[in-house]
Amino acid sequence: MRRLILYSRSYCHLCDDMRLALLALSPTVAQWLEVVDVDHDPAALALYDELVPVLIGQDDRAEPRMLCHYFLNEAVVREFMADAT
Structure with a gap:
């Protein structure tokens, strides 16, 4: 299964722009997309704090990238x- 994970925060205009x-x-993107607010996820905050928005592609066959x-x-x-496909 493939997923797109968008790490963002609520007050970030770049995050809103990337999501749109x-x-x-x-x-298809709407079916795959999961949005994670880094300010509500300590592990994501530690990884992506200053990089948001960050888009991760995840596939069952490989490591997320x-x-x-x-x-x-x-x-x-x-x-x-x-x-x-």
């Missing part, structure tokens, strides 16, 4: 999604 850009990218941070890298996300 992801949802506009493909209807950072796809992009601060700004959406559409090409990398499309590649990750294409590998699932």
